[in-house]
Amino acid sequence: MNKKPLIIALVALLVSGAATGVWFMVLSKKEPSAEFRSVTAITGTIDETVSTTGVVEPRNRLKIQSSIAGRVEEILVSEGDMVNQGEQLALVSSTERAALLDAARLQDPGEQAYWERVYKKTVILSPIDAQIIVRSIEPGQTVTTSDSLFVLSDRLIVKAYVDETDIGRIAIGQKADISLDAYPDIRVGGTVEHIDYESHLESNVNIYYVDIIPETIPDVFRSGMSADIGITVQEKQNAVLLPIEAVQTVDGMTVVLGASADGMSPASYKPVTTGLQDEEHVEIVDGLQAGDIVLLSGGSFALPVSNGGGSSPFIPQRRKR
Numbered sequence: 001m002n003k004k005p006l007i008i009a010l011v012a013l014l015v016s017g018a019a020t021g022v023w024f025m026v027l028s029k030k031e032p033s034a035e036f037r038s039v040t041a042i043t044g045t046i047d048e049t050v051s052t053t054g055v056v057e058p059r060n061r062l063k064i065q066s067s068i069a070g071r072v073e074e075i076l077v078s079e080g081d082m083v084n085q086g087e088q089l090a091l092v093s094s095t096e097r098a099a100l101l102d103a104a105r106l107q108d109p110g111e112q113a114y115w116e117r118v119y120k121k122t123v124i125l126s127p128i129d130a131q132i133i134v135r136s137i138e139p140g141q142t143v144t145t146s147d148s149l150f151v152l153s154d155r156l157i158v159k160a161y162v163d164e165t166d167i168g169r170i171a172i173g174q175k176a177d178i179s180l181d182a183y184p185d186i187r188v189g190g191t192v193e194h195i196d197y198e199s200h201l202e203s204n205v206n207i208y209y210v211d212i213i214p215e216t217i218p219d220v221f222r223s224g225m226s227a228d229i230g231i232t233v234q235e236k237q238n239a240v241l242l243p244i245e246a247v248q249t250v251d252g253m254t255v256v257l258g259a260s261a262d263g264m265s266p267a268s269y270k271p272v273t274t275g276l277q278d279e280e281h282v283e284i285v286d287g288l289q290a291g292d293i294v295l296l297s298g299g300s301f302a303l304p305v306s307n308g309g310g311s312s313p314f315i316p317q318r319r320k321r
Contacts, residue, residue, distance in 0.1 A: 036267075036295040038259055041242055043290045046283050047235035048276045049177075050169060054160035056180070056225040058133065058153030059211070068122050069144045070094040072137050077150075079135050083126045089150055090137065091121040130154045133223055156221050157211050158190060160229045164206040169233040170195060176212045181226040189215045192231065234276060240288055241281040246296045247274060256287070256294040267295055 074091040077083060093101065097119045104112040134151035137143060158178050162170055176190040194211040201207070212229060214221075246256055250269055258270040272287030288294070 038293050041288050041292045045237045046239050046276045047232045049230040050166045051230050054158050054227045059157045060154040062152040063148045064150040068094045071098040072141045081132045087126045090124040160210040161207045162210050167208045175232045177230045179228050240284040259293040
């Protein structure tokens with residue numbers, strides 16, 4: 001039997017295996033390609049907020065009606081005017097006075113002047129210091145005791161709609177940031193004044209109404225405007241902060257990729273403990289100090305080889321199938 005072909009096949013197999021081994025050794029020693037930029041841990045103020053929506057509305061919406069049926073003779077205010085308690089809003093003639101004056105006007109000017117002196121107009125007064133937000137009447141209009149003449153507002157507030165999962169973190173006195181959908185560039189500070197004790201079911205979700213008092217009322221505020229609200233539920237000053245993308249999860253641990261002190265040694269993962277988080281930064285409670293340098297991707301990011309891989313704990317992860 002000729003063994004030469006068998007020997008040749010074995011030799012070829014050994015050579016192929018050796019070449020494959022060398023190839024994997026080269027790959028394993030190759031550094032992962034990445035473009036990093038360094039960031040320095042800083043100290044600053046960070047706060048945690050509950051974001052929600054709401055609407056501008058009067059805190060005390062007061063409808064003004066006439067005490068008599070009759071005719072509107074004169075209107076003394078306009079929408080948007082600020083009025084004081086006891087200030088005159090309108091003058092109304094009763095039905096009898098209006099009929100009497102109309103009859104006197106047909107007879108003699110002196111007769112009309114006499115009855116105007118004797119039979120006085122009814123004055124509509126403001127019961128509170130307020131702003132006129134609705135004027136529903138015009139001079140000469142006939143009104144009844146059930147008609148609304150004006151609507152007053154003592155001041156405008158923002159009613160926030162807070163989900164029941166967040167209401168436990170809301171407390172009276174907390175600060176809030178308010179912006180209007182119609183004027184997103186205008187931002188107003190506010191304070192939580194009241195939290196409703198009863199929930200309201202909206203879209204199968206329990207919602208609690210939270211009253212927020214704006215620090216100032218810009219001229220553009222109107223009742224019924226939609227608002228975006230951020231309520232500050234926790235704040236910390238002089239906290240050690242990093243960009244959110246600098247924090248990763250590797251093998252179930254929260255870590256950052258720390259740069260070496262000499263700049264020559266390889267970068268390595270450092271476990272950290274995180275705290276508060278806003279839209280841009282995360283608080284580092286333990287593991288880093290202000291001034292420490294960490295690395296994060298400046299373009300394509302390749303983490304050092306790890307069995308568990310790496311990901312940010314603040315970015316939703318896709319479930320593996």
